[in-house]
Every structure is written in structure tokens, then in C-alpha cells.
Amino acid sequence: MKRVFLIGYMGSGKTTIGKLLAKELGYNFVDMDTHIEEKHFKTVSQIFSEIGESEFRILEQQCLHEVAEFENVIISTGGGAPCFFDNMEYMKTHGLTVYLKHSAADLCERLEASHANKRPLLADRKGEELNRFIAEGLDKREPFYAQAEYSISGEIEDVVMEISELVRKREN
Numbered sequence: 001m002k003r004v005f006l007i008g009y010m011g012s013g014k015t016t017i018g019k020l021l022a023k024e025l026g027y028n029f030v031d032m033d034t035h036i037e038e039k040h041f042k043t044v045s046q047i048f049s050e051i052g053e054s055e056f057r058i059l060e061q062q063c064l065h066e067v068a069e070f071e072n073v074i075i076s077t078g079g080g081a082p083c084f085f086d087n088m089e090y091m092k093t094h095g096l097t098v099y100l101k102h103s104a105a106d107l108c109e110r111l112e113a114s115h116a117n118k119r120p121l122l123a124d125r126k127g128e129e130l131n132r133f134i135a136e137g138l139d140k141r142e143p144f145y146a147q148a149e150y151s152i153s154g155e156i157e158d159v160v161m162e163i164s165e166l167v168r169k170r171e172n
Helices: 014-025 032-040 044-067 087-094 104-114 127-145 156-171
Strands: 003-007 028-031 073-076 096-100 150-152
Touching (some): 003 014, 014 028, 014 073, 028 032, 032 044, 087 096, 096 156
Parallel strands (some): 003 096, 096 150
């Protein structure tokens, strides 16, 4: 089974780490949100606002089942993907699941520095309000994220090396 599912809250580094990990292992990389956008010719934000969260989560599950058939792939899931339907269990039976774990304060700092203006849910939130929003979201999702086979945190390069070692051990 040569599939790694990266899970975690928005801003946890799933895409950045996923691309580096894929390069390190010689795997392909799939970002589920990008996959959905390319398939539907709309941004996730547009899809979300047009059809609502419930319908979006169905599309997301279909995408998960599609990409879980790929081999030699690192998959960056959407932050909410593990929290709906049987998605977390499905990922665990189809590959290695890795939770990129960060504190709410760390995520807040990362998101304020790089992504806040690009993410509709965060557009008008800053400082303590953003931190509170992230902490509440993380609390709701943590029981799902915690089901991952591995939880890893640290500097990007260290995380990439740690996950690549896990994958190589499984391949032998």
C-alpha cells in the first residue's frame, strides 16, 4: 500500500509537506481541494457557497474514494475531510494516515502570516478572534484527527524526513 494521507487543520502544512514528501519518495502528489476544483471548474469556495456544506462533503467523499485508488501517492486532504462519513476509517484502510499536529496558537500565527486573506472562513478574523475560531474548530476536529496512525509536529524538513522514514519502513 503506497498511499499516504496527510490530515490536519487548515494551515498545518499538508500541501507544502505533501509536495516535498512526494519529491523525496518519488511519489505523485494530489491535493484533494485542487482535484475537486479541477474536476468541477470552480474553486472550493464557489462550490461550497453554491451547493452548501452537506453537498460539498459528498463531493469530497467521492474525491477521496477516487484518489484512494492511486498508487505511489501523497494525498493532502481538506481539513474537514476526516470528520465526515466514514472518511477517516476509509483512509486508514487504504493507506498510511498522518496527522500534522499543531496548537491553535501556532496555526493562528501561520494562517495570519500566509493564508488568512485567501480563506473565506478567515477573511475578517484577526488576532484573538482568529485564535478563538481556530481553537474551537480544532477542538471539534481533534477526535477525528487523533485517529490517524501517526501524529507528527515539528519543522517542515524534520516532518518530511520522519514521514519518509515511516513510508520506507512499510515498503520493506
